[in-house]
Structure formats: structure tokens, C-alpha cells
Amino acid sequence: MRTDVKRRGWTVSAEGNDFADRFLESVFFTGNGRMGARGYPAYRPVRRPLDAGLFLAGFYDRISDSTDLTDFVNLPTPIWYQIRLNGRTPPLPSRVSRELDLRTGLLTFRYRLSIADDWVDVREQHFFSLARPSLLFQRLEFRGCGPVELLAGIDHQSCNSPIPDDQVKENTQIIQMTRFCSGEENDAGFTARYETKHTKLALVQTISCRTEGFSTPAFVPDTGDGVGVRCAGDASHGPIALELAVRLTSSRDVDPLLQLDVEPGWDFAGALAENQTAWEQRWADCDIVMEGDEDAQTALRYVIYQLVANCSPRDHTVSIGARGLTHTRYKGCYFWDTDLFLTPFYNLTDPQAARSLANFRIGTLPRAKAHAARMNGAGARYPWMVSYDGTEQCESWDIGCSEVHVTADVAYALGQYLNWTGDDSLFFQGGAQVLVETARFWVSRYSPALEPGKVNLLFCKGPDEYCGITSNNLFTNAMVKHNLSLALAAAARLKQEAPEQYAALGLSEEECASWERLRGAIQLPRDPVTGHYRQDDTFHLLERVDPAELKSGDEASYHQVCFDRLQRYQVIKQADTLLLMTRLPEQFTEEEKLAAWEDFEPLCIHDSTLSFASHALFAAQNGLAEAAEAYWRKALYLDLDEIMGNTGKEGLHLACLGEVWQTVVFGFAGLYIADGVPQLAPHLPHGCTSLNFKFFYHGKKYEAKISGEAWSIIACIFS
Incomplete structure (x- = not known):
């Protein structure tokens, strides 16, 4: 656990002696949804190819020629400079301060560089423009004594270390996934071109320079680490500065705003003002004002900032990875996390972004159908983890085959999007087809039970990734029944309003009747004595153990107990039955929910970063005030305080952030x-x-106001 990240008002800050602190680099990630970078300083006299890079949504490359597995490319980064003071290279500073302004995404570093009698105080600043999402702006400012020689540009040493799916394994392999193609000077600076080695995605970085007190930048085609410009000045005569506008374009660009280039006569202050205006408009739609706890207010705004900064709102060809744009953990792949934990935030605060996320699942439907066929099924089966093209990226055959609930999760999220937005056009332009094809998959996936008229879901796992491979997981079965209900409603609507699409999909009354029969045949397991819901058919058979014997703090138990053993203990990794009851609360009585809490909450060992927030949401929805607040605070500070000890090495946990927001809106506000x-x-x-x-x-836009016992919802008038 860490306590050095300070929160006040709209700022998050930290001071420390470690210039290369991976935890702080995760926390101080900045981005605009389309691209972003971890919070590392630009000054790097020592190479850090795995830690310093830049991430662009949708930029994946195959790990090698012999595999279809991909990794999220750590791209060459323009956040880089070298400096010489009076002809000598200063060592790393002994102390550095970081500050992130949540209102604008402006990240500021302050530190002193010195060697012998020469020194400069440095202020590095950069932000990814929300107004012009292809642009990154930087300002490097120096004041001190003596001559300064600066070399700034693009560090193209960035590399990947593909991390195995197995959470206890580390990888020592280092591969560079891009190749430098060319660099050429232009009137304002220079342009560098890169290409991924296997997927052949092209990336162009064009850098424009402005100086204050420095000489005219001279192009350097080979810096030893990349390509850049060199300039010189004297810091004794007041502050001197180099400003850089970096435009990144690629061969996979979709967002129309990426066409916006840097304005002629630009400067850092003007670009920041434009960016602030864009953020003010975004905050007007997504801010939550929570009075009475200033620290929690800032932490909540940090959560919201990161949810915005990690979603590319106008690009339907990408989704949001488990770590967003903050890290390559899980090879940057997209999971069910986006569908269940993240989509609600965008449904309610940025319907355009939510539509893009829904369209990603629609766009990858052909891959889901191919995956179902490959698994000897019908319809569409969405893979467990995917990258840019929707193909399965999971290396563990048992997990990839058994975590079938992801298909129902996709349908659930699509239904939720349609319910909140009323987007009829998306329903008719692929949405209905997803609901139909996923229903067809479930007909092929269930097996007949011994009891007439009943079926079993065999070889499955629910959200609780412990408990071994099981049958009839309650979460999955209930979500499948919901999936079938959505498909039946979609088919009925198509028959009435779009009969040509109904016919094109090959729908019939007989097929719809088969969905109804399946929905009625799916079993929701209960204990025959107490009548309480069971998590699945085998959880009650597992060996009982005191969770305190497996772990004493908040770090995951699998660092001490092997996965094989954990699969046979009667413990829960993360909310499963309780998660279900937060997503389909109307299907369970108050008594059933409270019984589930009493049965399952004591057995959960919270080995997943998803777990605290889901327990908080359940507790908040069901009047368990003390538990709701305790769990919510753990989730709220999970990354900011390094609660589970994995933020530094893995990046931010986006699903946890999304569930923190849901706890406030659907839990505390209700x-x-x-x-x-x-x-x-x-x-x-x-x-x-x-x-x-x-x-x-x-x-329509609404405003919810809660104060004491009084509350109101009013419709907002758009200006």
C-alpha cells in the first residue's frame, strides 16, 4: 500500500526520490481516449524501453510470424529529451514532483538537474488534446545558471514484453514490434514514419517546434535512440523553453476529428486553453459533485477522468482493454469487463462513446460466428479475450472454453445500451442480429438433463474464476435466460417493423419457440434444504477453509497458494452470484439477495480488482450501508493507494473504476x-x-440532486 499520492480539489500530486517509480507512472497516466502515455518523465539518460512508450487505441501486432497471438504495441514515444549542462550530462535528480490537473489532463513534472556547479530547474508539461485527438503538446522549461544544450524528439527504443495469461508467470522476453521507416526535416520540425512488423500498421509522427530563448532547432536524423532536434540556450538569462506539438496519424484512423491539425501560429498556452474548453464541455456531462468528503471527491473525479481518458469515443473499431491505454497487461485485450463494468458509464455520460463500444461488438460478430463454428456450435460465441479483429487471444484452453458467460454479457450490455439510449438505428443496423445469433449459440451449447424438460450447462465457469470447472453456474444461466428474452423481443420487433430483416436472418416462429423452451428449461440451482441460491452445481462440494488462512492482506492469495489448490477450496475469487443480483436485481426478492450476501460474502477472498466495487454496489443497493461504504472506499482508492500491490506492474484497473462509478450512481444515488x-x-x-x-x-439530459432526505431529477435544457 502507498500513501504518497495526495489529492486536493482538482489535482492529484506526489513527490518522491524515485525518478522511475512504476506505481506513480501508472497513477499519472494521461490520455485523450484515442492515445495516452504512462506518467514517466521525458528526461531519460538511461534507456527504459519497456516502461517508456506511447499507446494508441487499436494498435496491435502479432508476437511472431508463427502465431496469431497479438500484443498491444508500446509505440515510439515523443515524450523524450536529453540535456547537457555546460557540455556535461547531469545524472538523474534526487527528487521529482508530479501533478495531474484533472480539469485538463495537464501533467507537470518539476525537478532540478545539476552537475558540478551547473544546474537548472526543470518544468516538464504535457497533455493529450481532447479537442484535437491526434495531438500531444509538450513544454520543456528551464531556468538556472549556465549554457544548456537540448536534444528532444522521438525515442524509438520502445519494446514489449508479452505477458502470459497466467497471472503468476513473468516474461523476460523483450521484442520490438515497430520498425523505423524514415525521418525527414520539414519547415517547422520533422516527420518520422514507423510500421508494425507483422500487422503492417503505419504510424506517422510529425513534430512542430517553438522556442523561447533557445536557438533555432536543428534536425538530427539519428540521435542514437531515435530522431529529433537539437537547440541551445542560456538558462542564466531567465526561463528558456522548447514547445513541441506532436501529431500522430495512422493507417487505421477512423475518428473524423483526427483530421484536425495544429493551428498555424500555435503555442502551448493557446492549445491548453482550447483543450480546457473541450474538457469543460466533457465535465459538464460526466462530473459528480459529492459534498462532505473532499478527499473522496477528488478520488472520484480521478476515476471519471481515467474513464474518459481511456475510451476512444468516435472509433467503433476499438474497445477498452482491461488496463485501458495504461499498460500492456493481458496483451491489451478486451474482455467482458467493458460490457458489464464500463459501458454503463458511457451510456449515461457519453452516448456517442457507448454507441462506438456497441458497434465494436456488432463489427466483430462475423468473428464470433466463426468462433462458434470452430467450437462446434451454432450462432455467435464471443471469445473470452480479443484484440483488434475479434479473434480469440486466450492462451489457456480451459478458461477460453469455459468462460462462456461472455457471450451473454455482450447481449446484456447491448440490451442495456438500447434501453438507456433508445437507439433504434443501431438496433436495426446489427444490434438485433447480435441478439439473434447469440441466442442461437445457446441452443447449441446446452445439454439435455436427466429430468425431462430440463437442460444443463456443462463445462463452464462464472465470474468466480476459482471453484474449478463446474455446471449450471447461476450467473451464466440467469444471464443466458436474459439473453434469450432479449432475442425473443428483438425477433418480435423485427417481424413487426422490419419483416425483410426478419426473413434475411432466417427467423421463424418455430425457432423463437425453441428459444422459449430453452429459457424455461434452464435451471437456476438452489440448495434443496434452505432454498437459497447456489453458485453452481458443485461449489457446495468444495473443501471448506478459513479465508484468513489463505491471505492476511489485500494482495491476491495466488502469490502464495497455487491455482490448482485454490480451485478446490470453497472460496470465491470475486463476486459471482452477488454480481448477478446487481445486474438483474428485479429478478430476485429482497430475502433472496440478503441470503446470498450471508452465504457468499464471507467466502470471497477478493483476489480480483473487480471484487471490492461489486460488493460495494450490491451492499449499496440492498441497504447494507456500512459494508457498502467500506467496500467502496477500498475500490475508490484501489489504484491511488496501491491497495492490491499490482497497479505499478499492471497499470490502472479500468473495470474497477467503472464499478466505482456504478456504485455511486446505481447504489448510493439509487x-x-x-x-x-x-x-x-x-x-x-x-x-x-x-x-x-x-x-x-x-x-435527453437530466440532472439528479440529492441533499439529505430530499432528491429530485430535472430535465436539462440544451444551450
């Missing part, structure tokens, strides 16, 4: 829809005196 009208059932956490936020529903 937002729900009744007869097409937004309603609240608030239970504010201790110390919170009021809660205000805005959200979209069916194209």
Missing part, C-alpha cells in the same frame, strides 16, 4: 428507470451531505 421515467432511491454514504450528477436517457 438511479433506476420505472415505466420509462428516471427515479432515485438514495442512500448516501457516511459523511456525504449531498450528491449531484447529470446523465442522459433516451436522448
Whole structure:
């Protein structure tokens, strides 16, 4: 656990002696959704090819010629400079401060460089423009004594170390996934061209320079580490600065705003002002004002900032990886995390981004159908983890084959998007087909049970990734029944409103009747004595153990106990049955929910970063105020305080951030829809005196206000 990240107002800051602190580099990630970089300083006298790079949404390359497995490419980074003071290279500074302004995404470093009697105080600043998403702006400012020679540009030593799916394994292999093609000077700076080695994606970085007190930058085609410019100045005569506008374009660009180039006569201050205006507009839609706890307020705004900074809102060809743009963990792949934990934030605060995420699943439907056929099934089966083209990237055959709930999760998220947005065009342009094809898969996936009229879901795992391979996981079966209900409603609507599409999909009354029969035949396991819901058919057979024997702190137990043993203990990795009851709360009685809490909450060892927030949401929705607040605070500070000890080595945990937001909106505020009208059932956490936020529903913007026992929802008038 760490306590050095300070939170105040709209800023997050830290001071320390470690110039290469991976934890702080994760926390101080900045981005604009389309691209971003971890919070490392630009000054690197020592190479850090695995830690310093830049991430662009959708940029993947195959790991080798002999595999279809991909990795999220750590791209050449323009956040880089070298310096000489009076002809000598200074060592790393002994102390560095970092500050992230959440209002604008501006990241500032301050430190002193010195060698012998020469020194400069350095202020590095950079931000990824929200207004012009192809642009990164930087300002390097120096004041001190003596001559300064600066070399700045692109470090193209960035490499990947593909991390195995197995969470206890480390990889020592280092591969460079891009090749430098060319670099040439232009009027304002220079252009460098790169290409991924196997997928042949092209990347162009064009850098424009401005100076204050430095000589005119001279192009350097080979710096030893990359390509850049050289300039000189004297820091004794007041602050001198180099400003860089970096435009990144690629062969896979989709977002129309990427056509916006840097303005003639630009400067850093003007670009920052434009960026601030764009962020003000975004914050007007997504901010949550929580009065009574200043630290939690800042932490919550940090959560929201990162949810915005890691989603490319106008690109339907990408989704959001488990670590967003903050790390290559899990090879940058997309999981069910996006569908269940992240999509609700965008549904309510940025419907355009939510539509893009839904369209990613629609666009990869052909791959899901091919995957189903490869697994001897019908319809569409969405893979467990995917990258740019929707193909399965999971290396563990048992996990990839048994975590079938992801297909129902995709359908659930699509249904949720349609319910919140009322987007009829997306329904008819692929949405209905996803619901139909996923229903067809489930007909082929279930096996007849011994009891007439019943079926079994064999060889499956639910969200609890422990407990071994099982049958009839409650979460999966209930979500499949919901998937079938969505498909039946979609088919009925197509028959009525788009009969030509109904016919083109080969739908019939007989097929719809088979979905209804399957829905009725799916079993939801219960204990025959207590009547309580069981997690699955075998969980009650597992060996009982005191969770305290497996772990004492918040770090995952699998660092001490092997996976084989964990699969045979009666413990839960993360919320499973409780998660289900937060997603389909109307299908369970209050008594059933509280019984599930009593049965499963004590057995959960929270080995996943998803777990604390899901327990918080369940508790908040069900009147368990003390537990809700305790779990929510663990989730809220999970990355900021390194609660589980893996933020530095793995990046930010985006699904946890999304579930933190859901706990506030659907838990503490109790937002729900009744007869097409937004309603609240608030239970504010201790110390919170009021809660205000805005959200979209069916194209209209609303504002929710909660203060004490009073609450209201009013429709906003668009200006």
C-alpha cells in the first residue's frame, strides 16, 4: 500500500526520490481516449524501453510470424529529451514532483538537474488534446545558471514484453514490434514514419517546434535512440523553453476529428486553453459533485477522468482493454469487463462513446460466428479475450472454453445500451442480429438433463474464476435466460417493423419457440434444504477453509497458494452470484439477495480488482450501508493507494473504476428507470451531505440532486 499520492480539489500530486517509480507512472497516466502515455518523465539518460512508450487505441501486432497471438504495441514515444549542462550530462535528480490537473489532463513534472556547479530547474508539461485527438503538446522549461544544450524528439527504443495469461508467470522476453521507416526535416520540425512488423500498421509522427530563448532547432536524423532536434540556450538569462506539438496519424484512423491539425501560429498556452474548453464541455456531462468528503471527491473525479481518458469515443473499431491505454497487461485485450463494468458509464455520460463500444461488438460478430463454428456450435460465441479483429487471444484452453458467460454479457450490455439510449438505428443496423445469433449459440451449447424438460450447462465457469470447472453456474444461466428474452423481443420487433430483416436472418416462429423452451428449461440451482441460491452445481462440494488462512492482506492469495489448490477450496475469487443480483436485481426478492450476501460474502477472498466495487454496489443497493461504504472506499482508492500491490506492474484497473462509478450512481444515488421515467432511491454514504450528477436517457439530459432526505431529477435544457 502507498500513501504518497495526495489529492486536493482538482489535482492529484506526489513527490518522491524515485525518478522511475512504476506505481506513480501508472497513477499519472494521461490520455485523450484515442492515445495516452504512462506518467514517466521525458528526461531519460538511461534507456527504459519497456516502461517508456506511447499507446494508441487499436494498435496491435502479432508476437511472431508463427502465431496469431497479438500484443498491444508500446509505440515510439515523443515524450523524450536529453540535456547537457555546460557540455556535461547531469545524472538523474534526487527528487521529482508530479501533478495531474484533472480539469485538463495537464501533467507537470518539476525537478532540478545539476552537475558540478551547473544546474537548472526543470518544468516538464504535457497533455493529450481532447479537442484535437491526434495531438500531444509538450513544454520543456528551464531556468538556472549556465549554457544548456537540448536534444528532444522521438525515442524509438520502445519494446514489449508479452505477458502470459497466467497471472503468476513473468516474461523476460523483450521484442520490438515497430520498425523505423524514415525521418525527414520539414519547415517547422520533422516527420518520422514507423510500421508494425507483422500487422503492417503505419504510424506517422510529425513534430512542430517553438522556442523561447533557445536557438533555432536543428534536425538530427539519428540521435542514437531515435530522431529529433537539437537547440541551445542560456538558462542564466531567465526561463528558456522548447514547445513541441506532436501529431500522430495512422493507417487505421477512423475518428473524423483526427483530421484536425495544429493551428498555424500555435503555442502551448493557446492549445491548453482550447483543450480546457473541450474538457469543460466533457465535465459538464460526466462530473459528480459529492459534498462532505473532499478527499473522496477528488478520488472520484480521478476515476471519471481515467474513464474518459481511456475510451476512444468516435472509433467503433476499438474497445477498452482491461488496463485501458495504461499498460500492456493481458496483451491489451478486451474482455467482458467493458460490457458489464464500463459501458454503463458511457451510456449515461457519453452516448456517442457507448454507441462506438456497441458497434465494436456488432463489427466483430462475423468473428464470433466463426468462433462458434470452430467450437462446434451454432450462432455467435464471443471469445473470452480479443484484440483488434475479434479473434480469440486466450492462451489457456480451459478458461477460453469455459468462460462462456461472455457471450451473454455482450447481449446484456447491448440490451442495456438500447434501453438507456433508445437507439433504434443501431438496433436495426446489427444490434438485433447480435441478439439473434447469440441466442442461437445457446441452443447449441446446452445439454439435455436427466429430468425431462430440463437442460444443463456443462463445462463452464462464472465470474468466480476459482471453484474449478463446474455446471449450471447461476450467473451464466440467469444471464443466458436474459439473453434469450432479449432475442425473443428483438425477433418480435423485427417481424413487426422490419419483416425483410426478419426473413434475411432466417427467423421463424418455430425457432423463437425453441428459444422459449430453452429459457424455461434452464435451471437456476438452489440448495434443496434452505432454498437459497447456489453458485453452481458443485461449489457446495468444495473443501471448506478459513479465508484468513489463505491471505492476511489485500494482495491476491495466488502469490502464495497455487491455482490448482485454490480451485478446490470453497472460496470465491470475486463476486459471482452477488454480481448477478446487481445486474438483474428485479429478478430476485429482497430475502433472496440478503441470503446470498450471508452465504457468499464471507467466502470471497477478493483476489480480483473487480471484487471490492461489486460488493460495494450490491451492499449499496440492498441497504447494507456500512459494508457498502467500506467496500467502496477500498475500490475508490484501489489504484491511488496501491491497495492490491499490482497497479505499478499492471497499470490502472479500468473495470474497477467503472464499478466505482456504478456504485455511486446505481447504489448510493439509487438511479433506476420505472415505466420509462428516471427515479432515485438514495442512500448516501457516511459523511456525504449531498450528491449531484447529470446523465442522459433516451436522448435527453437530466440532472439528479440529492441533499439529505430530499432528491429530485430535472430535465436539462440544451444551450
